[in-house]
Amino acid sequence: MVKVGIIGATGYAGNELVRLLLGHKDVEIVWLGSRSYIDQKYSDVYRNMFKLVDARCMDDNMEQLADEVDVIFTATPQGLCASLVNDEILSKVKIIDLSADFRLKNVDIYEKWYKLEHKSPQYIDEAVYGLCEINRDKVNNNTRIIANPGCxxxxxxxxxxxxxxxxxxxxxxxxxxxxxxxxxxxxxxxxxxxxxxxxxxxxxxxxxxxxxxxxxxxxxxxxxxxxxxxxxxxxxxxxxxxxxxxxxxxxxxxxxxxxxxxxxxxxxxxxxxxxxxxxxxxxxxxxxxxxxxxxxxxxxxxxxxxxxxxxxxxxNLVKGAAGQAVQNMNLLFGFEENEGLKIAPMFP
Amino acid sequence: MVKVGIIGATGYAGNELVRLLLGHKDVEIVWLGSRSYIDQKYSDVYRNMFKLVDARCMDDNMEQLADEVDVIFTATPQGLCASLVNDEILSKVKIIDLSADFRLKNVDIYEKWYKLEHKSPQYIDEAVYGLCEINRDKVNNNTRIIANPGCxxxxxxxxxxxxxxxxxxxxxxxxxxxxxxxxxxxxxxxxxxxxxxxxxxxxxxxxxxxxxxxxxxxxxxxxxxxxxxxxxxxxxxxxxxxxxxxxxxxxxxxxxxxxxxxxxxxxxxxxxxxxxxxxxxxxxxxxxxxxxxxxxxxxxxxxxxxxxxxxxxxxNLVKGAAGQAVQNMNLLFGFEENEGLKIAPMFP
Amino acid sequence: MVKVGIIGATGYAGNELVRLLLGHKDVEIVWLGSRSYIDQKYSDVYRNMFKLVDARCMDDNMEQLADEVDVIFTATPQGLCASLVNDEILSKVKIIDLSADFRLKNVDIYEKWYKLEHKSPQYIDEAVYGLCEINRDKVNNNTRIIANPGCxxxxxxxxxxxxxxxxxxxxxxxxxxxxxxxxxxxxxxxxxxxxxxxxxxxxxxxxxxxxxxxxxxxxxxxxxxxxxxxxxxxxxxxxxxxxxxxxxxxxxxxxxxxxxxxxxxxxxxxxxxxxxxxxxxxxxxxxxxxxxxxxxxxxxxxxxxxxxxxxxxxxNLVKGAAGQAVQNMNLLFGFEENEGLKIAPMFP
Amino acid sequence: MVKVGIIGATGYAGNELVRLLLGHKDVEIVWLGSRSYIDQKYSDVYRNMFKLVDARCMDDNMEQLADEVDVIFTATPQGLCASLVNDEILSKVKIIDLSADFRLKNVDIYEKWYKLEHKSPQYIDEAVYGLCEINRDKVNNNTRIIANPGCxxxxxxxxxxxxxxxxxxxxxxxxxxxxxxxxxxxxxxxxxxxxxxxxxxxxxxxxxxxxxxxxxxxxxxxxxxxxxxxxxxxxxxxxxxxxxxxxxxxxxxxxxxxxxxxxxxxxxxxxxxxxxxxxxxxxxxxxxxxxxxxxxxxxxxxxxxxxxxxxxxxxNLVKGAAGQAVQNMNLLFGFEENEGLKIAPMFP
CATH class of the missing domain: 3.30.360.10 (Dihydrodipicolinate Reductase; domain 2)
Structure with a gap:
């Protein structure tokens, strides 16, 4: 079982990640990070998960997290992932970043449009822009950072x-x-x-x-x-x-x-x-x-x-965020690309 | 694989049945009955099923259907199931009726409230009121008709x-x-x-x-x-x-x-x-x-x-209709009661 | 023209008061009080009022306001009206309070349910519970406080x-x-x-x-x-x-x-x-x-x-708040009771 | 008082016309035409009008209607107005057509896009395209047909x-x-x-x-x-x-x-x-x-x-249909252009 940690688990994309990962046969969620709801039961924040998720929200300590999981999803505001990541972390864990930190290859454009200093420009080049249908070949077991595309x-x-x-x-x-x-x-x-x-x-x-x-x-x-x-x-x-x-x-x-x-x-x-x-x-x-x-x-x-x-x-929360992130995770770990994602659309 | 037929497949409950059954590992949908859309591609009526369901809508011929499937779901207006069912059909196939035809044990009350003559009162007694949490013990391999409760x-x-x-x-x-x-x-x-x-x-x-x-x-x-x-x-x-x-x-x-x-x-x-x-x-x-x-x-x-x-x-479309029907099917065929139904609620 | 001031003009009920009073031929709005949006153009807060209301939001100074208007509507959280009102103010101006401060005649019940100390219990008795259809006879030119009922x-x-x-x-x-x-x-x-x-x-x-x-x-x-x-x-x-x-x-x-x-x-x-x-x-x-x-x-x-x-x-915003408040104002000033309120419901 | 008749009074635009005209001081609605609801009380079809409109729905007889009113609003599907209008009618009454029949000056384009034969091409030239802000000068007391623009x-x-x-x-x-x-x-x-x-x-x-x-x-x-x-x-x-x-x-x-x-x-x-x-x-x-x-x-x-x-x-129902029609009526009859239309937008 691949061990998964989510930083930003109490945003809408975070909750959607939990929904999808619960239906994925090869993963186990072991860390639900949420600075805002720390120590609260996750199912008190998102009652849809009552009786499905027992855990409490944890803090955003990426270093500790890197010791405990195989992959970290960061579903946080821009800038957080870039400010936390470092060589040691990347030596232990894979990162799938749902924020924009590693999407733009041109750091100047990032800083201009996001009005933020980029804290880890050294990792931009290696990060794969995770639009699987187009960049599938660039993702493999050695990939360390996936920049999950926006919705x-x-x-x-x-x-x-x-x-x-x-x-x-x-x-x-x-x-x-x-x-x-x-x-x-x-x-x-x-x-x-x-x-x-x-x-x-x-x-x-x-x-x-x-x-x-x-x-x-x-x-x-x-x-x-x-x-x-x-x-x-x-x-x-x-x-x-x-x-x-x-x-x-x-x-x-x-x-x-x-x-x-x-x-x-x-x-x-x-x-x-x-x-x-x-x-x-x-x-x-x-x-x-x-x-x-x-x-x-x-x-x-x-x-x-x-x-x-x-x-x-x-x-937007599935193929535009959490679903695509799981699709990328599947590529990273060599699972079937649609594992956990063969979900029929729900109507109405 | 249990072979499934749905009569009334193009109503909302019918479409929900299709969604849930697609995620059920032990069943195969072989008949999508819909009088209104006969011969049309199911995925043209419900485009959420595009590339997931290839079949065309069939008519409501329950006799023919009984030869081809193991269980029939009737997701139709009141009266239809009671008017179609007969001994021969029941000898071949199980019926899970999502309409009200077999829910009320007192036929007079049915006819008074539904303003309809009941066409098969002889089967009312044997039909199990399929509220699984309460009547689970009454459902087994010999059960022929499940009256699936209303929402x-x-x-x-x-x-x-x-x-x-x-x-x-x-x-x-x-x-x-x-x-x-x-x-x-x-x-x-x-x-x-x-x-x-x-x-x-x-x-x-x-x-x-x-x-x-x-x-x-x-x-x-x-x-x-x-x-x-x-x-x-x-x-x-x-x-x-x-x-x-x-x-x-x-x-x-x-x-x-x-x-x-x-x-x-x-x-x-x-x-x-x-x-x-x-x-x-x-x-x-x-x-x-x-x-x-x-x-x-x-x-x-x-x-x-x-x-x-x-x-x-x-x-209302899951536990109030299609989900409960699948739950009943699981009981009828000895599957895990929550097979195909371990779906986390989707929010928002 | 009756001069009107609104305290709490940037809540939904406040905005609805503005909408209704703009259509009332005998009144003029001269004060739009809003602590949160002070000095901002009202039509920047509620752009529906662009080109209709030119004024900027003012503070909640009820004493100054009492000198400038004939009637004050308080569309504020509980407690504010009771904390501001005093004899001098009441000698100059009529108050129509859309909060709960003067609705309950029993002050103990108020304090128990609202978990607030009542700051002006001395005015509770004279305040008329402004459900016009029932208490119309209690409202006249001498009435000083209307407790406008809840929705x-x-x-x-x-x-x-x-x-x-x-x-x-x-x-x-x-x-x-x-x-x-x-x-x-x-x-x-x-x-x-x-x-x-x-x-x-x-x-x-x-x-x-x-x-x-x-x-x-x-x-x-x-x-x-x-x-x-x-x-x-x-x-x-x-x-x-x-x-x-x-x-x-x-x-x-x-x-x-x-x-x-x-x-x-x-x-x-x-x-x-x-x-x-x-x-x-x-x-x-x-x-x-x-x-x-x-x-x-x-x-x-x-x-x-x-x-x-x-x-x-x-x-809820009309008969349940602003409309009823205008109806009470009409009674207070001897206008036709439905002046400004003969508005056909809008559908869809 | 200008007497008004509406053909197509039970569509959404028709109901909106009724709402606006009830608030117009110079008009009286005397005919509510609706083929589908003939003889039914208008307020049973649109209960927002209960106690405000007592009339029953009438048929679409434009000739009779022309004798009884000063202006007819046609809020009907394409083709109806063009098929009903004739010289005698136009000699008695003004027409404000909310359908597309007289909007396009090029009848070939009308017939191509609407896939309809135009029944009264002889009136197209004289009809004024009633976008008041642009064509105001073309509307006067002699205008017989207004082609009210689409939403x-x-x-x-x-x-x-x-x-x-x-x-x-x-x-x-x-x-x-x-x-x-x-x-x-x-x-x-x-x-x-x-x-x-x-x-x-x-x-x-x-x-x-x-x-x-x-x-x-x-x-x-x-x-x-x-x-x-x-x-x-x-x-x-x-x-x-x-x-x-x-x-x-x-x-x-x-x-x-x-x-x-x-x-x-x-x-x-x-x-x-x-x-x-x-x-x-x-x-x-x-x-x-x-x-x-x-x-x-x-x-x-x-x-x-x-x-x-x-x-x-x-x-779309006001400036895009009924409101613009009333604005055109105001121009036709020499009222203030915004009479009955000085309505503040309602939010939320």
Whole structure:
């Protein structure tokens, strides 16, 4: 049994990690770290876990934790993982970081968009950007740090990757209009996230400044061999708990038919368990992926304007966070990649 | 592998059965019956099942079905199961009926409350009322028909059973105020169930006339040896997808402490996997059971009025329908009772 | 023009007061008090008021305010109004207190249930409990303090008053099961009120201990000449913004027909603009009163158990708070009682 | 008093017309037409109107209606108004058509996108496209037909008009990503609009084919003198009752500062009561306009990609339907343009 520790276990992603890991036959959760709820019973913080998890919340001592577990998931605010990790820890334990600390290869971009000094830039290069469908080959038993991709990022990249890679679209024309359920905003007590503030409303936020923008640019840049790719990414808050929907627009770079584009998607995703390219004319809907690790993708060629509209949907807490982290763990430890993740979406 | 057929596979409970059975290691779904969507791909009706279920919807031919499967789940409107079942079918296959046809032992009460002639009264006696926690001993390999309890009923009975059985409350004073998510209203296209009609509203319905009333009365009547028990049951519609919350009130029949009542609950539920009696002063909330087969129960003695307030919460599509049906199937076929049902509740 | 000041203008009830008073032809809002947002533009806190309200938030200085306005609404936490008011202030200005400070005539009960020392018990007697439909005659130009009733209380009392007053029910058997939208929980930043915590869930809270209980008992006690009335009141939180639904149960005290009970309701409410007794068999639904000052009432005699189920619905921020406060203001200043309140409910 | 008749009074827009007209001091509703609910009390169909509207639903006889009223609102499916109207009717009564029949000046485009034969093309030219902020001068006492703009259209055009008119953006690069509450889908009983299907989900629909596309193209085309303008318009369904949010993207056509763009908006909207251009960096949110006739507009220049993101929000049933219709009525009859519409948005 692989022994697992979670730092940040009482956030929404942390709780989702617990849910998924409870259903994983090869792991045992031995450490639930939560600075805010230290010494409290985990099932008093998340009563869904009553009678399923007996443990109390522990502190965030990564050094001690490294002695007791095989892998640490950090589901914490930006900066914490980078400030805790060191050579000794990495010699003992693998890290799957759900925060952004090791996602951006360019530390200057990290520091500019996150307005944070990076405390461990020396580990950025070795960290693998854990978008399994694209970087699977880079993950193996020797990998020490996985930078688990963001929720918006995962949806955006998987939706656009084949179009960029196969030069179907002009990458300089990409516009990503993204919509997210409210669990993406975290469990912090803020007026803006109160039920009455979010319910019955819709808004854009972080327009032109959202931190997932450079992450998408960097990864799609790799796909087209560009290090200066710029695109527009606009996130919106939706009155629902879970789910991200991305509607992406770009100019077509060549004359293509539906079949051409479908073939491009199939080239990359045909064998992927977690990516479902929908039948022609079907649009992804977040309800069809809820609770699962699936990404649903659809697209429509718009001949009147010579553009394409590509759409993707996933559950931000699963494929957008905890599920992808478990998928990465499976790769790290040589388990079946979908072990513990063969969960059918729950509807309604 | 046990071969399973579902009649009524395209209702919400049918889809939930599919979700749960996909996660059950000992069964294979071989027939998805749906009169309304016959010949359509199941995953076109419920796209959550895309790439998971390849089959097309079949008709409701129970005779043919009986030749092909080991157990039939009927998740259909009242009357259908009773009209289809016959000796030959029962000689070949087990029936787990999620409708009300075999729940009420008194056929007159069935016909009065459901305003339907019962087409197979001869099978009522042998059908086991499948509330596993209470009637587990009645289910075995020879059982031919399980009457799977209703969602409101399961919540109400499990919440009140120990109080009635242990004579803690006066059963003639029971008032059950129940609140249900909208999936309980089914997938029929009705104006009353449109998003804009249900959202941002709350209402009682079926006041004094809801069909689950006599089912609760009959079962709680068995617990106290009364065949004339009458109680009030008032259902309400809540703007949420899933979940039933029952708030039940009754006069105390004797002087009891918190510990006395807790002991009564523990006597019946301490060893039950699916019943979670919450810590003192905790109230059940539907969010903590969503997606799971758990029932959460709490209570509060109200000394000022010498009454007790007992509360129960479950997911109407799981423990209130499909989950309980799978639990019954497990009993029928000698599987572990929680096989396929060890699912942690999903939050948020 | 009557000059109005609001203390606590940035809570939900405060914002609703602003909305209603903007539509009132005889008043002018001259002071928007808010300790938390002092000096900020009101329309930056509540952007619905952009271009409608230009003022900035002021502090809570009631003495200064008393010099500038004719009436002060206090929409603040318990205790604040009682701690600020004094003879000089009352000599200059009328107070409509939306908190509980002057609702309970028995100060011991106040201090016990609110766990607060009452700072101005000397004014309790003169304060009029402003449930206009019942206490209209007590309000006139000399009234100095209105204790504006609570939201649960208004719904509960108006629903039950004729039944108690006309001795149709046994008041010792009253059980009130109440359901409230989340705006009733206020705008404070608490984890429990985050979107993801409230959405898709339903729970009871404050079981046996909610502070509106003694207020309902006191007022219904007056109706039946009892100072020791005890009843059960159980509030629930519903995933919707606005609306309270009360489902009340009681034993019938005499043999009555539908017409008898209807006549009792008509006796008290037939001429009331804001109370709508629904047609036979219709159940109140919160959606039909949203945004308005109406209370909708329905009832059903349950002959099997000799009980009655009485139901009431209102908008907690209007008839349950700001609307009723404006109605009281209209009485205080001799305006038409429904001036500014002839607003049709908004649906959906 | 202007006498008003409504055809299609039992749709959501019809009910909203009733709500608004009840608050209009110069009109009287004398005919509530509804084929589906003929002879039923209007307040039984929409109980929010109980005690406010006594009338029963009438049929759709426009000829008879023309004799009895001064203005007819048609809030019906496409095609009905065009099939009923004739010279005699137009000689007696004014028509404000909330359907699309007279919005598109090019009848071929109408017939292509709506897949309907237009029954009265002879009236298209004289019908005024009733986007009051832009076409106010075309409406006067002689106007016989107002084509009341669609909800998506109103939001999109008002958001983009100054940018197109002032040549700030390249109109060939416009991409409109729109999000709508579910009341926009109407009150028809469809599975796709059931609570459980819409709640907790988000989807695009009508991608590349939505009928509001050519309406936006035609109107923005007038603004830039182009009759071949093509743009992308993608609508999305949001789990909320009301509200439309438009996020529009376009390439900048010239070098502009925030102040330049603000000046362009101010040039057209500074004096407009119903258009609120928000402070710098503020994004429109649908919650801030709910129940009102306001449109809130914000924008952000995106220098990295040399594009602009312009956003608009309104209440689809008010400024997007009934409110704009009343605004047009006010223009037709010479009332103050905001008579009956000075309603503050309701929050939460």
């Amino acid at each position: 918006y990022t995962t949806t955006s990249i998987l939706t656009l990757y084949p179009l960029v890679k196969e030069e179907i679209i002009n990458p300089d024309t990409i516009i990503i209009d993204a919509k997210s359920g409210t669990s993406g905003a975290g469990r912090g007590a803020k007026v803006a996230n109160l039920f009455c503030e979010v319910n019955e409303s819709m808004k854009a936020y972080g327009v032109g400044t959202h931190r997932h923008t450079p992450e998408i640019e960097e990864q799609l840049g790799y796909a087209c061999g560009r290090d200066d790719l710029k695109l527009i990414f606009t996130p919106h808050l939706v009155p629902m708990n879970r789910g991200i929907l991305v509607t992406a627009y770009a100019n077509l770079a060549k004359d293509v038919t539906y079949e051409d584009v479908k073939a491009a998607y199939d080239k990359y995703y045909d064998k992927e368990y977690f990516v479902r390219v929908l039948p022609k004319d079907a649009c992804p809907e977040t309800r069809w992926v809820e609770g699962s690790n699936f990404v649903d993708i659809g697209f429509k060629i718009e001949p009147r304007t010579n553009r394409i509209i590509a759409m993707g949907a996933l559950d | 409101y009923t399961t919540t109400s009975i499990l919440t009140l059973y120990p109080l009635v059985k242990e004579e803690i409350i006066n059963p003639d004073t029971i008032i059950i105020d129940a609140k249900s998510g909208t999936s309980g209203a089914g997938r029929g296209a009705k104006v009353a169930n449109l998003f804009c009609e249900v959202n941002e509203s709350m209402k009682a319905y079926g006041v004094g006339t809801h069909r689950h009333t006599p089912e609760i009365e009959e079962q709680l009547g068995y617990a106290c040896g009364r065949d004339d028990l009458k109680l009030i049951f008032t259902p309400h519609l809540v703007p949420m997808n899933r979940g039933i919350l029952v708030t039940a009130y009754a006069n105390l029949a004797k002087d009891v402490t918190y510990e006395d009542v807790k002991a009564a609950y523990d006597k019946y539920y301490d060893k039950e996997y699916f019943v979670r009696v919450l810590p003192k002063d905790a109230c059940p909330e539907t969010r903590w059971v969503e997606g799971s087969n758990f029932v959460d129960i709490g209570f509060k003695i109200e000394p000022r009025t010498n009454r007790i307030i007992a509360m129960g919460a479950l997911d | 649960y209380t208004t719904t509960s009392i108006l629903t039950l008053y004729p039944l108690v007053k006309e001795e149709i029910i046994n008041p010792d058997t009253i059980i009130i099961d109440a359901k409230s939208g989340t705006s009733g929980a206020g705008r404070g930043a608490k984890v429990a009120n985050l979107f993801c915590e409230v959405n898709e869930s339903m729970k009871a809270y404050g079981v046996g201990t909610h502070r509106h209980t003694p207020e309902i008992e006191e007022q219904l006690g007056y109706a039946c000449g009892r100072d020791d009335l005890k009843l059960i009141f159980t509030p629930h939180l519903v995933p919707m913004n606005r609306g309270i639904l009360v489902t009340a149960y009681a034993n019938l005290a005499k043999d009555v027909t539908y017409e008898d009970v209807k006549a009792a309701y008509d006796k008290y409410y037939d001429k009331e603009y804001f109370v709508r007794v629904l047609p036979k068999d219709a159940c109140p639904e919160t959606r039909w009163v949203e945004g308005s000052n109406f209370v909708d009432i329905g009832f059903k005699i349950e002959p099997r158990t000799n009980r009655i189920i009485a139901m009431g619905a209102l908008d | 998506y259209t109103t939001t999109s055009i008002l958001t983009l008009y100054p940018l197109v008119k002032e040549e700030i953006i390249n109109p060939d690069t416009i991409i409109i990503d729109a999000k709508s509450g579910t009341s926009g889908a109407g009150r028809g009983a469809k599975v796709a609009n059931l609570f459980c299907e819409v709640n907790e989900s988000m989807k695009a629909y009508g991608v590349g084919t939505h009928r509001h596309t050519p309406e936006i193209e035609e109107q923005l085309g007038y603004a830039c003198g182009r009759d071949d303008l093509k743009l992308i318009f993608t609508p999305h369904l949001v789990p909320m009752n009301r509200g439309i949010l438009v996020t529009a993207y376009a390439n900048l056509a010239k070098d502009v500062t925030y102040e330049d763009v603000k000046a362009a908006y101010d040039k057209y909207y500074d004096k407009e009561y119903f258009v609120r251009v928000l402070p710098k960096d503020a994004c429109p949110e649908t919650r801030w306009v709910e129940g009102s006739n306001f449109v809130d507009i914000g924008f952000k220049i995106e220098p990295r990609t040399n594009r602009i993101i312009a956003m608009g929000a309104l209440d």
